[in-house]
Amino acid sequence: MHFKKNALILFLLFTFFNCKKEDFQIITPQIIPKPQSQEITQGKFLLSSDTHLIFDTELKPAIRYWKSISESVFGLNTGKSNTIKFVFDASISNSEMYKLKITPQEVTVRASSAKGAFYAIQSIIQLLPPEFISKNFKSDGLYIRALEITDQPQFPYRGMHLDVSRHMYSVDFIKKYIDAMAMLKMNTFHWHLTDDQGWRVEIEKYPKLNEIASYRNETLIGHYNDQPHQFDGKRYGGFYTKAQIKDIVAYASERMITVIPEIEMPGHSQAVIAAYPELGCTGEEVRVATKWGVFEHIFCPKEETFKFLEDVLDEVLELFPSTYIHIGGDEAPKTQWKSSSYCQELIKAEGLKDEHELQNYFITRMEKYLNSKGRQIIGWDEILEGGLAPNATVMSWRGTNGAVEAAKSGHNVVMTPTSHCYFDYYQSDNEDEPTAIGGYLPLEKVYGFNPIPEELNAKESKYVMGAQGNVWTEYMPTEEQVEYMAFPRMLAMSEVVWSTSKNKNYKDFVSRLENFHKRLEVLDINYANHLYEIQGEMISDNGNSFYKLETLTDGKDIRYTIDGSEPRLNSEIYTSQISISESLIIKAAVFNSEKQLGKTFTQNINYHKAVGAKIIINKEPHKAYSGSGAEGLINGVSGSDSRYGDKEWLGFWGEDIEITIDLGEEKEINSIETRFYNGNGQWIYAPDMIKISTEEEHEKGEIEFQPLEPEIILHTWSKNPSIKIFKKEFLDEQRTYIDFKVRYIKIGVPNYGTIPEGKQGSGNKAWTFIDEIIVN
Incomplete structure (x- = not known):
């Protein structure tokens, strides 16, 4: 009995000391966005109800937030066993900077404002278990790793956008979105409240905005490019009351987030004109738009219109204390202005050159009104057309040119180009991804974004205030879908705007993100998990071809097959590049020791006669859509059938291109194929014709595609035996058949030209997207 009793005591002591040892294991902090400076020290701090809270009154707004979370976990902090101190430090010049020091006896936060203290709190929360932020989590005490952090943001503007005009979301969801932004130290919520498809803010002086403009009769089903358009036949709409908006603005303010409202003008105003036709140029009655796109009904620059907008803005200003008011300014077709006698007389009376300068007149007038109220305007980069309003800030979305022009003119800029910041684009090559507007923006591309255009010098770069992720919701009818598209790309954007480039590493970010998934799950955020997907790349070297596989996460195996069969736990482990000398199907997946983790990666390789050849294009593809470079057009891999912008499509904006392929020696060929995204x-417009020539001097003949109407290309099969036109989804595939030996192939692709009036992007140059050139 004594032996058994002593054995039991020894077992309990062993268990106790093992638990204590387990408690004191060093855990590497994995904060997102990554702090500027972080040093791990010895020991850890026990946070509990016995922790004494001390703070300076200057930091009280942040303390309220901390207490609301910590007291729900531990109860009131009444003890004195150790201390957490929030110290006001006037020597810290950046109001968003903080210094955090954690020792076993004390946690000290130093900041010169509540903002800095708040960001320190967010870092502390990420040093605690994910469950700490759960509403129902209770604990007697939690350990925090001892360390020192000195941290501040790279940019003062760190934003996320949300469109609620196409689809509307609950107040609770808006707060959830704001909470996620706060967790990632983002400080600006751009709330897109009005558009052609719905008006979402309560306005008392003009009740028809909420009775008529806030509701559409039905909504487009499927993708805009699907023809013919189909609709659901269901009335859709609503608006946020003033009380709801005030509640949201206050909620955001407690989390150090400024809410910037967007009230669209002069374009994207069909919903308003549906309610008040007299504000348009034609006076005709229209309906709130039921599909997506750009519409010709825009505000007419009459005194009546300006009075209406000033009255509306007066009510908006009461709801939103932000310095900035976003006035849109994008995609405003000038068709009705051109045909309006009033507009043409106004152009003459004001000494304006054209309708673009009339838009500048419109924007400048609204800017002066907002300036008189102590506010500033921000607008999309089209507000540069016809001259920029004197104090305007530009949000550059059509690339970086608008930002460069504005910064060189001394105007502030927020970067949000489609290429890196549009989270409504596809984020994976998987064909089972939910329907999106188009494009391709994987996580790594977001993370690699540099908000400062290379064309700007050091002085001009100071006008770049930061960047913003945009969530346009045409194809996001549910809150879960918004989350899927926004996360984890929002996390990558948070690091783009907070952390300096020298402090960033994508592999390291992926490691931290894999851990961060637990926090997103605790928050019930429906994030997209593509970390266990496989990326593939075709590589040519001295005429030899290889296929490379890689995955983002470490410590796992890639297993693959080359016969089209599904990979399994006993399939070959990928250790080096796969030699390619014939057409085949590679299938691969990520495995741990027990099971497959991600989806199966499939790549069909069409090993044709141009694979590994030399290729030259006379124009560089647009840097936002450079795919795999020129070599990607003859690498045996075709692009996605449903989206442009992946590694295989090359995009050119408004340029005619000429492609030359050198096969290295004369080869007998019988077909050349290529296709264009439409x-x-x-x-994006497929060309009406392309021109294929063979041989350097074109001595063996020339084959030319005759002009074809785009509608024919899109919708029918051609009976012409020399040109086969095939429509699949949004793709135009063009083939020509030849039969002789050639070494050189030259392909001329003219750009479609300027997008016509009435079409989305009218007046802008069209894009050309070309895929694999197959030589058989």
């Missing part, structure tokens, strides 16, 4: 809703 997504007019995204400003």
Whole structure:
């Protein structure tokens, strides 16, 4: 009995000391966005109800937030065993900077404002278990790793956008979105409240805005590019009351987030004109838009219109204390202005050159009104057309040119180009991804974004205030879908705008993100998990071809097959590049020791006669859509059938291109194939014709595609035996058949030209997207 009793005591002591040892294991902090400076020290701090809270009154707004979370976990902090101190430090010049020091006896936060203290709190929360932020989590005490952090943001503007005009979301969801932003130290919520498809803010002086403009009769089903358009036949709409908006603005303010409202003008105003036709140029009655796109009904620059907008803005200003008011300014077709006698007389009376300067007149007038109220305007980069309003800030979305022009003119800029910041684009090559507007923006591309355009010098770069992720919701009818598209790309954007480039590493970010998934799950955020997907790349070297596989996460195996069969736990482990000398199907997946983790990666390789050849294009593809470079057009891999912008499509904006392929020696060929993306809703137009020539001097003949109407290309099969036109989804595939030996192939692709009036992007140059050139 004594032996058994002593054995039991020894077992309990062993268990006790093992638990204590387990408690004191060093855990590497994995904060997102990554702090500027972080040093791990010895020991850890026990946070509990016995922790004494001390703070300076200057930091009280942040303390309220901390207490609301910590007291729900531990109860009131009444003890004195150790201390957490929030110290006001006037020597810290950056109001968003903080210094955090954690020792076993004390946690000290130093900041010169409540903002800095708040961001320190967010870092502390990420040093605690994910469950700490759960509403129902209770604990007697939690350990925090001892360390020192000195941290501040790279940019003062760190934003996320949300469109609620296409689809509307609950107040609770808006707060959830704001909470996620706060967790990632983002400080600006751009709330897109009005558009052609719905008006979402309560306005008392003009009740028809909420009775008529806030509701559409039905909504487009499927994608805009699907023809013919189909609709659901269901009335849709609503608006946020003033009380709800005030509640949201206050909620955001407690989390150090400024809410910037967007009230669209002069374009994207069909919903308003449906309620008040007299504000348009034609006076005709229209309906709130039921599909997506750009519409010709825009505000007419009459005194009546300006009075209406000033009255509306007066009520908006009461709800939103932000310095900035976003006035849109994008995609405003000038068709009705051109045909309006009033507009033409106004152009003459004001000494304006054209309708673009009339838009500048419109924007400048609204700017002066907002300036008189102590506010500033921000607008999309189209507000540069016809001259920029004197104090305007530009949000550059059509690339970086608008930002460069504005910064060189001394105007502040927020970067949000489609290429890196549009979270409504596809984020994976998987064909089972939910329907999106188009494009391709994977997590790594977001993370690699540099908000400062290379064309700007050091002085001009100071006008770049930061960047913003945009969430346009045409194809996001549910809150879960918004989350899927926004996360984890929002996390990558948070690091783009907070952390300096020298402090960033994508592999390191992925490691931290894998851990961060637990926090997103605790918050019940429906994030997209593509970390266990496989990326593939075709590589040519001295005429030899290889296929490379890689995955983002470490410590796992890639297993693959080359016969089209599904990979399994006993399939070959990928250790080096796969030699390619014939057409085949590679299938691969990520495995741990027990099971497959991600989806199966499939790549069909068409090993044709141009694979590994030399290729030259006379124009560089647009840097936002450079795919795999020129070599990607003859690498045996075709692009996605449903989206442009992946590694295989090359995009050119408004340029004629000429492609030359050198096969290295004369080869007998019988066909040349290529295809173009045709997504007019995204400003992408397949060419009417292309020109294929063979041999350097064209001595063996020339084959030319005759002009064809785009509608024929899109919708029918051609009976012409020399040109086969095939429509699949939004793609135009063009083939020509030849039969002789050639070494050189030259392909001329003219750009479609300027997008016509009435189409999305009218007046802008069209994009050309070309895929694999197959030589058989």
